[in-house]
Every structure is written in C-alpha cells, then in structure tokens.
Amino acid sequence: MDKSKVKAIVFDLDGTLYEDTHHFDYYANQLEKRITDNHKADFRDDYELSIVYKHPMQVGRIYDVKRDLILVTDNGYVKKAFEWNGTQLNKELINELYPDQITYDFHSMLNCGDIWWVLISIATHYGLDGKESNEAFLETRSFMMCEDFIMKPIPGLKQMLNSLKDNHIDLFMLTNSPEPDSEAILKKLKIDELFSKKFFNGNKPISTQKWFEEIQQHYHVPFDEILSVGDNLINEIDPARQLGCQTILIDTHGVNKGAGADYIVRNMSEALPIIAKLTKITE
Template sequence: MKDFYSDYKLIIFDLDGTLYEDTDHFDHYASLLKERVALEHQEDFIADYIAMKKGAHAVGIGKAYDAVHDSVLTLDPLTLKVTHVQNWDGSEWDQEKVRSTYKDDLTFDFENIIAVGDGWWLPYSSARHHGVSVEDTYQCYTRTKDFMVTDDFQLTKTPGLKEGLLKLKEEAEVVLVTNSEEDDVQRLLLELDLDEIFPEIVPLAQKPVQTKEIFQNLMKKYGASPGETISIGDNLINEIAPALLLGMKTIYIQPTGIELEHDNLKVVNGLEELFK
C-alpha cells in the first residue's frame, strides 16, 4: 500500500463493504422489508430493487433519495451539491425546480434525505417509496444484523487482509469508523478474525452527517495532517467525498469503477488488490 501514498500517519477504515464485501445480506434485508410492504405493492417493491441492482433504475449507488418529495438526486461527487433530480419513474425535473427545491446544502438525516452510498440503501429506498415506515425499516435492519452473526450466514474473509492490516499497524495508526452499533462491530470483526486489529473503533458514526467532524477529531488526536491521512471505504458519500473535501487521501472500493478523477483518489476493486 506504500506504493499508492507515502508518508501517511493515520488510516481510517470503514467496515461494511470494505473489510468484507459479501452482498447476500442485502437480499436478506430486502426479503424482510417485503413483508412490511402492502401485499398489492410487493411485486413492484421487488421489481424496483432488482432494477436498482442492475443499474436500470433512477435510484443507484452514489445518489440520494428524498423520501419527502419521492425524488432521486444526482450529486456532484466532490461537493455533494444536487445537479439533477428525477422522479421515481426516471422522468427529469427541470433545472429551475431543482434549484428552487434544493438551493440549500443537503442534510442527510437517514429518514428524509438518504445517501444511497452502498447496498443497504437500495432496498431501503424501495421500501420507503412503497410505504414502509422508518421504524419498520430499522426493525428489519436489526434483524438482518442478527442474521449476519448466525451459522446460516458466512462472511468471506479477504485473502491477505489480516496480514496486510498487521503490517500497516507497524507504520501508522489504524482506526475503524462505522455506522454499525458496537456489539455488531465486535461480532463481525470476530467472524472475520480481525478482532484485535483496531486499537480504536468509532461505532454509530452517523456518516455522512458526522464524517468530517469525526475525521477532523481523529487527525487532531493522532497529530496527522490531511495529507498524512487516508480514508478507505466503499461509500462515496460517507467516506470518500468528505475526506477529499478535507484534503485527505482516499481509497475508494468500487468494483464497477467510477468516472471521477482526483489527485487524492485511488479506485480499487477491493482490499485484496491493496495487499497483493
């Protein structure tokens, strides 16, 4: 990894989609959400979710969903400003309506304005569109997290990851920042055999709302400048864009690639690529 960036002091990792890349749990989450959708809309819910996974829907990774207006927002990946808006069916808003409706900076609150940064938020967005309450989505999420630590769910360990992380610890401070609850984090790390890797873990991080503040506090704590700090994650909105705005270096895990170039951005297929 030293080949990518030199002179780093602090490396900040995400958990879900970064330290493990399995996706079956998203489908399990969708199956639980389907039960909360009205019977007459369940087929539409699944059809929308499948279309999202195929990239054939207005909602997609890297966008945002406005549950109040039932609209899909395309964002500038570096400033997170709204550039285009679509209705659920994909029809476009005119730019005057876009500017008047989204003239202020977005506030991602996990209920009304949702950053669709990874696979968790695809079934969530479809469920909200089809009438599922925030409370019901959270219950389904916690049930999915419980499922992920049972014998029926097996996480795939990334080859060379543990060895690579241990080497990194000899050169820099490594910190885990995740939106997951502390108990879930510990169980997942134990499953991945990474439970003794991170001396500091920040759970319930509320990314992207708190990302910049958390990163700034960590840099201050460990005496690292933005140029000496790397954010590694699979979520453009949660971990990458805020870090770039702070002047940090970033490694974005995105198997499908991205049309974005930045001096402080490295795009990789997965962590295995870093530790070969």
C-alpha cells in the same frame, strides 16, 4: 508533489473490510415482510431492477423522501432529478427545487452510497417508516452475526493489517453500524483486535470530520498523514478530502469514475498494494 507518508488509516466496515453481498437478499426479505401486500411485488421488482442499474434508484444516488425524487448530485448540488417512474425533471425545475447544496440526513434526504440505502429508499417509497426499516436492518445484522452467515475473507487483507500494525501504522474502523453486530463481523474475519480504536454508530457523513479530528488530536497524526478507505464517496471520501486526508475509494459498482479520491479501485484487493505503497511498508 509526493504525498506524505501515511501513518494512520481509517477503514469503513461494510463493503470495505468485507465484500460479501448475500445478506442483501435477506435484508430485502425482511423489508418486504413489512410492506403492505399490495406493494410487495412492486418492491421486489424495483429491488431487482435497481441492482442491475435498470431503475432510477441505484447506488450512488440520493433519495429525497418528501418529494419522492431520485437525485444525482455533484458536491451536494443537484445535477439531475428523476421521478420514481424515470421521468427526468427539467433544469429550471431542478434549480427552483434545489437552489442550494443539499444536506444529507437519515430520514428525509438519503445518501444511497450502498445497497443498504437503496433498499431502504425503495421500502420508504412503498410506505415503510424509519422504525420498520430499522427493525429489518437489525434483524439482518443479527443474521450476519450467526454461524449460518459464512463470510469470505478478502485475500491478503488480514496479513496486510497485521503488517501495518507491526510497522506502527495506527488502524481505525469507523462504521455507521451498531457495535454488537460489527464486532461479531470483525471477529468472524479475525481482524477485531488489530485496531487502535473502533468507532460505531458513526453517523457518517454528518460526523465523519468530527471522528477524523479526534484521531488527529488524540493520536497526533496530521490530516495529510491519515488515509481514509471506504466504499461510500459521500460518507468516507469527500469529508476526509476536505480535511486534507489521503483517500482510496472502493467503487464496487463503478458509479464514481469522476470522483476526486486520490485512488479509485474496484475492490479491496486492488487497494492493498496502494496501501503498501502509501505507508512505505513491504507486504
């Protein structure tokens, strides 16, 4: 059956509306500065291994802070669990520790859907607390706001957003990041004025559905005519699908092949023709 024509699109910001990654090294440096001297080298080694998928902590996994375990989940159920050194827990123990669906938060069960959270998890493993990680995060976002941080716009994205707007498709931006730096990033990309509404500090995945419900009610768009576009399966895709929205997952790292998104692409450039098709506009 054909899906409904999309009338509203909710975009994530980081890793979706821009694809630059050089700020992660800056962030790693900011975190490393705050880690005790005896763990700085370990932190650096684990970071370098994690981004090439040679460490159990990697994009797409969950970090259980209290138990110091790295989890692989499917729909919130734990399928695999690793100790930090890579030792895998047996099925019996997994069932005993995690009999129910797990709930994500931002302090004890971390959803590492992108490199931001992989870095936070590694830093947490080496003793950094949430306050220190947040300071490092805010310093990184300040760096991203300054002129030295050159951003490379995604070819065709701005043109596509303009064309969607001209065709009366409501555009939204929903990010977990704070407003000042996110606005500065959107300004750099020259797309800051194209959205009907921007949601900052969005508290995804916990509050994702709340914002989609607000859009549905306030802008009078049924869920099946709303498209969610993002690079984080747990934050942007699963909650939107549960409401009946259409979804495009940007799976930059190729870790979500079995995910239930309507479309899975490697980057925004691949998503643009799909968006054109779903909204029935011509680019």
